[in-house]
Every structure is written in C-alpha cells, then in structure tokens.
Amino acid sequence: MEELQRENSSEFTTFIFLQLVDSLELQVLLFCAFLLVYIFTLTGNYLIIVITVTNTSLHTPMYFFLRILSILDIVYSSVTTPKILLNLLMEDRSISYIGCAAQMYFLIFLGSTECILLAVMAYDRYMAICNPLKYTVHMNQRVCQSFSLLSVVIGNLVSLVQTIWVFNLPLCGSNKIDYFFCDILPFLKLSCADTSMFEIQLLTATVLVIVTPFILILISYILIISSILLMTSDVGKWKTFSTCSSHIVVVILYYGVSSFIYTKPKYIFSEGTSKVISLIYTTVTPMLNPAIYSIRNKEVQGALKKKIEEWKIFLHGD
Template structure:
C-alpha cells in the first residue's frame, strides 16, 4: 500500500477500485459489454449533435439544449467507462490519488450541469406549451446561451468546493474503494478525518442542485399538464404532450436514480444498490438518451432519415 507522509497526516498515493472484482469469471464479458455501451453512447450522442448541427430547421432552443445534453452525456461516459474498461483487463485495479480527485471533479461537474440543464429544458417546454405566442420573444438565443453557461459555471463551482474538501481529508487503513469510480460517499469510509463538514456540504449542495433542479422540473410539468388538459381536441393534447414526452422519460430515468442515490435513509444503504443506481444515471442513461429522443421525436426521426437518404443518394451519384 503506497502512502505519502504529510507531517501529521497520511495520504494514499493511490486507491484500489474494487468495482466488479467479486465477479472474476465475468471480467472479459463485462469488458465487452461496457465497451459496447461506450461505443453506442459515443456514436448515438455524436449522431444527435451532428444532426442538430446540419439541420437549420432544428436550430431552435429545444434542440440547442438537446445538443448540449448529448455533449454532457459523452463527457459523463468518458469520465467513468474508460477507467472501468482498464480495470477489467488488469489485476491491480488502481487509480492515483490525483486521478481519483480529478475523476470526482469532472464527474460532479458533468452530472451537476446535467441536473441544471434538464431543469432548463423543462422550463423551455413550459414556455413553449403554456406561452406559445411569446415563446420566440422569451427564449432568445442570448438567454439560451446564458442558461447553459450559468449551468456550467454553477456546477463547476460546486465541483471545485467538494473536490477541494475531499482532497484535504486524511486516509488511513485499507485503500480499497468498493465502487467502480471514485465517488465521495465510499471514499469517506476510508478517511480518518472528521467528515462532518464534507457531509454537510454534500447534503446542502446536493439538496440545492438536485432537489432545486427537480423542483423546477416538477413545477414546470404541473403547469404543462394543466395546460394540456385544457386543450379541447385529443389531437391537440397529443401533439402538445409529444413535444415534452422524450424529456419527461429522460428526467424520470435520471432523477429517479439520482434521488435514490443521495436522498435515502442511511440504514437502507447497500453497496450493490449503490453501484447499480450509479450505473443507471452515469452509464446507461447517457446511452439511452439518444434513442429516447430519436424514437419519440418525429422531427429528429425525420431529419435522421433525410440525412441518411441524402448521404446514400450522394454516394450513388
């Protein structure tokens, strides 16, 4: 166990990510599965970004936010999956102390930005459905950029604070993290420092970031559903709901697992449940999001078919 003496405190030079090491006979299978997930995620989200960039008819606020969501999904996947893939192939599943802190920082930045962005997308759908005549005037390009930049800046500040506080902890005893990534909760179990401040910051900022974003989404959808129910024709209601159904599915998938992760009683904590929940919103959700939006959004599907047809036609010519 490599340790560095820092005066009256001890810091590990590296940590061991146990991940799925309790399934040694399935390491090769898991490597193939997560490699496919990585490739599908990168391809799916890259296709979404490309389609939105090449199609002028999709240059509106809703798809501007969707493009940013796809970019975030790529970033979030690249923070977690490559390290997992490496650990499936090596016997010593180590990560340096600085690498662990970097993973915590980028993971918090991308995941918190996604929280805010999903709230922004809910607000966008609220304006589009509840104030359609003022939508173009309210959701101007400048405001959309400010909302995205604000999401990134706020998430970055949150990540910096939590990463700095975590890096200042002393660690003693085993250096094994029973997780597939450097995540603060299992890391605290290795600390011999007082983690009260860290836990308070996580709880406070977690409440503000996760529950604050979720509250915006909840209020937006209550008003959206109320407005939709007031539409007299079934066709009108169906058309209005179709513009936000994809986002609603993504929100349910992402926030359902996030809230389960961070806002459940400590008595119900389970390492297995923790890993599964983390996998849902850090790995599976980014892979599924492009399919949810492409399969449930007629404009995206139509544009995708047109782009594919034009490419095939141009090759034949």
C-alpha cells in the same frame, strides 16, 4: 484528537479499485457489455449533435439544449467507462491521486450541470406551450446561451467546493476504493476524520443541484399540464404533450437514479445493490438519452432518416 488524526493519516499517491468480479469469464462478459454500451453512447449522442447542427429545422431552443445534453453525456461517460474497461482487463487497477481528484471533479461537474440543464429544458417547454406568443422573445439565442453558461458555472462551483473539501480530509489505513470510480461516498470511507460537517455540506449541495431543479421542473409541468387540459381538441392535447414526453422520461430516469444514490437512507438497500445502480447511472443512462429522444420524437426521426439517405448517396456516389 486532531493531532492523533494527523499522526494516523496517510499521504496516498495512488488509489486502487477493488476487482468487480473474481471470475475471468465474468470479467470478459462485463468488458464486452460495457464496451458495447460505451460505443452506443458515443454513437447515439454524436448523431444527436450532428443532426441538430446540420438540420436547419432543428435550430430551435429545445434542440440546442438537447445538443448540450448530448455533449455532457459523451464527456460524462468518457470520465468513467474507459477506466472501468481497463480495470477489467488489467491487474493494475490503480489511479493516481490527481487522476482520482480529476475524475471526481468532472463527475460532479457534469452531473450537476445536467441537473440544472434539465430544469432549463422544462422552462423552455413551459414557455413554448404556455406563452407561445412570447416564446421567440424570451427564448432567443442569447437567452439560451446564457442559461447554458449559468448551468456550467453553477455545476463548476459546486464541483470545485465538493472535490476540494473531500480531498482535504485526512485519509487513514487502506488506499483501496471499494467502487468502480472515484465518487464522494466511497471516498469518505477512507477518511479518519469526523465527516458529519461535510455530510451536511453534501446535503446542501444535493438540495441545490438535485432537489431545487426538480421542484422547478415539477412546477413547470404542473403549469404545462394545466394549460394542456384547457385545450378543446384531444388531438391538440396529445400533440402538445408529445413535445414534452421525451424530456419527462429523461427527467424521471435521471432524477430517479441520482436521488436514490445521493439522498436515500443507508439502510434501504445493500451496498452491492447501490454499487450496481451507480454503475448503471454512470454507464447506461448516458446511452439511453439519445435513444429516448430518437424513439419518441418524429422530428429527430425524420432528420435521422434524411441524414442516413445523404450518407448513402455520398458513399455510393449516386
């Protein structure tokens, strides 16, 4: 059986993405929409980075992690969106074997790192609210850097294992990928091997980088809410909870979509619906994170207004 698979397997040097839509008008419309989303993603996340670096009042663990999150979102969006834009404009929608492997590696690496980082941010909120007297000791600069490095290392290891395993599977038949980018699930359809063992390994990785961090986030917020409910002042309760609200919205958005893509049973939604949700996950979600933190965070709003005023003075020379 293994010899038959080797005989039928193909050594592909390139892969071809199938066309998103047949209509030229829709292609132009999608190109404009994705281009705007990409510009807003880069601009919004860049502003978050600049504001949290230049404003000394935002040199706290929460904004340190937010800055890392923005960097991840910029790179994550840049891994897929430019190629999607090119595929909408050009007839040649091919990607090299190495390019496909690199795209898959960075998608898994950045996504896994972000999942773990969101759990670290929940722990930061837990320490700030439930253990305020020990907060500066337990969340000092060295600890924050160590948490960030740990997120990157785990994300890198998970991504390396997944990518190497996938690209060692024998491929058969067509080299056409019915998707927008090189992701695990559509790539598995090109394999002529029994992928059951890999699917078990994929489930294990999903538990490690999605389910486990999410459980830790839930535990953190159960403890946070319990601590908030013990407060006597309603104003104090709301003010304390508001420091977590942006993070909660991002967690719901990020984990909700990622869990749907990688853990849902295949029969729940059509393949077309799943592709649309994956497209939103990789292009729109990175744009929403800075917007959520800007809209719901008065400190970020104040720092942004201050920075805009500084730029106005600089441009007008007043």
